[in-house]
Amino acid sequence: MNQIISNNLNPHVSVDCVIFGFDGEQLKLLIIERKPKDAVSALPGDLIKDNENLDEAACRVLYELTGLKDIYLKQLQAFGDPDRIKDLADVRWLRDVREEPLTRVITIAYYSLVNLAELAPRPASFAKEVRWELVKKVGKLGFDHNYIVDKALEQLRLNLKYDPLIGFELLPEKFTLRQLQKLYEAVLDQPIDKRNFRKKFLTAKIVVSLDEKEQNVPHKPAQYYRFDRKRYMRIKDRFWF
Amino acid sequence: MNQIISNNLNPHVSVDCVIFGFDGEQLKLLIIERKPKDAVSALPGDLIKDNENLDEAACRVLYELTGLKDIYLKQLQAFGDPDRIKDLADVRWLRDVREEPLTRVITIAYYSLVNLAELAPRPASFAKEVRWELVKKVGKLGFDHNYIVDKALEQLRLNLKYDPLIGFELLPEKFTLRQLQKLYEAVLDQPIDKRNFRKKFLTAKIVVSLDEKEQNVPHKPAQYYRFDRKRYMRIKDRFWF
Incomplete structure (x- = not known):
């Protein structure tokens, strides 16, 4: 005891x-x-x-x-x-x-x-x-x-x-859309269509393309993006549908 | 005691x-x-x-x-x-x-x-x-x-x-868009722009116009709508943004 x-x-x-x-x-x-x-x-x-x-x-x-x-x-x-x-x-x-x-x-x-x-x-x-x-x-x-x-x-x-902030807080300041998609796939436990996924984030303009690409990677270097927190705060009161 | x-x-x-x-x-x-x-x-x-x-x-x-x-x-x-x-x-x-x-x-x-x-x-x-x-x-x-x-x-x-179901469960089977808007305005405690509000629901197609209007009302009779639960269940896994 x-x-x-x-x-x-x-x-x-x-x-x-x-x-x-x-x-x-x-x-x-x-x-x-x-x-x-x-x-x-x-x-x-x-x-x-x-x-x-x-x-x-x-x-x-x-x-x-x-x-x-x-x-x-x-x-x-x-x-x-x-x-x-x-x-x-x-x-x-x-x-x-x-x-x-x-x-x-x-x-x-x-x-x-x-x-x-x-x-x-x-x-x-x-x-x-x-x-x-x-x-x-x-x-x-x-x-x-x-x-x-x-x-x-x-x-x-x-x-x-419904609140992607929780995901962005996990990623580094600059990230690739592949990294972002990996996170969603891991949490949702399902494969996600790459084109639709990217379109969603880019159309909503909550991620912004940086003038910079990956370096020293064994594949075609991917574009870096950043999360646009200001824009996110502005649109987050919109209805979901 | x-x-x-x-x-x-x-x-x-x-x-x-x-x-x-x-x-x-x-x-x-x-x-x-x-x-x-x-x-x-x-x-x-x-x-x-x-x-x-x-x-x-x-x-x-x-x-x-x-x-x-x-x-x-x-x-x-x-x-x-x-x-x-x-x-x-x-x-x-x-x-x-x-x-x-x-x-x-x-x-x-x-x-x-x-x-x-x-x-x-x-x-x-x-x-x-x-x-x-x-x-x-x-x-x-x-x-x-x-x-x-x-x-x-x-x-x-x-x-x-993010989940309008809770609202539709409160309204009668057939309702006017004015009734729906009243509910949102009351809960959110803010005036809502009528045109944008209607467009949202109609574009998402979660409400469907019925072939029926209000009767015996002291104003121009409004169209009745119903909630499309099947469509809602189909689209509700979409991301918010």
């Missing part, structure tokens, strides 16, 4: 962080393996403290378990099924780390899309290991975490379709 | 319902006045029960306080500021109705947009009164309910812009 956690934790409410990472080609998910005994993978998550608000709790918990900070976490939603903790491995684990292991816990999920290359997570607290796993290959996670990931992915896809 | 609530309530988590009602002209909000003593207005909300999930709790609480049922409630988000219950009137009221009045409560907010004419709310439980109030004229509400309403309104506006 040496893992029991200090007393100012609120045993009724937790936060869980769904961190999607893009590596230029594929979409990955940040998962931890729990200490001490079982090898169950899970989202980085823990109980909130009584003196912090939910956003603060999410940032603290992510930092404590993975060392990551300064990541913009957006609240996804609350998950509160009375049966969300029923798997025996989860129950056993809670018995080891929590003061009130049988208490019903409502969890508030947060999510983010980050540039994987810029981050170096390292395990701490009750995380034995932290790793990026291909979203498509994520296996069984603890608690209701697979369900939470599905919901977060749904939301991420909506965001990218 | 005769109002103390039965024991299977979970004292740590509540739900609050933001019900927006459209009356054909204006956007209103469903609010209750709390029993017994003070005259503080608030959203219909209460603690969850230990055996129900969050969606069920929201439906039950709305029904218990206002008599409304079969309303599609969508989760907005969780609100968990440690200071969300600090107003003295709120603290006094909690002392009268709750077994653990000082417990920190996280609330999960739900919202909906309904056709006001179809509903007849009536107060029950600790609601002394239920009424529709113009959104623009809502005064100070209990707890952090004004903040919750602001967030719900923000989300409702995004929905209507």
Whole structure:
């Protein structure tokens, strides 16, 4: 019972962080393996403290378990099924780390899309290991975490379709349209028609061609573009249809 | 202390319902006045029960306080500021109705947009009164309910812009473009240019002109339209821009 956690934790409410990472080609998910005994993978998550608000709790918990900070976490939603903790491995684990292991816990999920290359997570607290796993290959996670990931992915896809800002914040200042398309294909998990895709961005004028091309590439150098944030802010109140 | 609530309530988590009602002209909000003593207005909300999930709790609480049922409630988000219950009137009221009045409560907010004419709310439980109030004229509400309403309104506006379905579900089968515009103007709280507005819907072909006009109206009869749900489902995966 040496893992029991200090007393100012609120045993009724937790936060869980769904961190999607893009590596230029594929979409990955940040998962931890729990200490001490079982090898169950899970989202980085823990109980909130009584003196912090939910956003603060999410940032603290992510930092404590993975060392990551300064990541913009957006609240996804609350998950509160009375049966969300029923798997025996989860129950056993809670018995080891929590003061009130049988208490019903409502969890508030947060999510983010980050540039994987810029981050170096390292395990701490009750995380034995932290790793990026291909979203498509994520296996069984603890608690209701697979369900939470599905919901977060749904939301991420909506965001990218209706608010491309989240994508541009991930790309470098200057990027090729191929890079942009890779991002959309990875998140939406579907091939996208190149011509239509480019036409969309160019017609909406939210990307602007730069007077510069790729250098030292083994293929025909592609044009660089930049995101026109001002134009985007001007048109973003338009209706979708 | 005769109002103390039965024991299977979970004292740590509540739900609050933001019900927006459209009356054909204006956007209103469903609010209750709390029993017994003070005259503080608030959203219909209460603690969850230990055996129900969050969606069920929201439906039950709305029904218990206002008599409304079969309303599609969508989760907005969780609100968990440690200071969300600090107003003295709120603290006094909690002392009268709750077994653990000082417990920190996280609330999960739900919202909906309904056709006001179809509903007849009536107060029950600790609601002394239920009424529709113009959104623009809502005064100070209990707890952090004004903040919750602001967030719900923000989300409702995004929905209507990016997913017009929520609007069409409110209108009758056949409607005039004036009715549709009224709805958008009421929710977005801004005048909309008539020509642009019509062009948008007609170009996207999500409304279809019917071979029928208004009858017995004191002005030039307007054309009736219907929503083309099939076409909408086909195009709704398009990017916004």
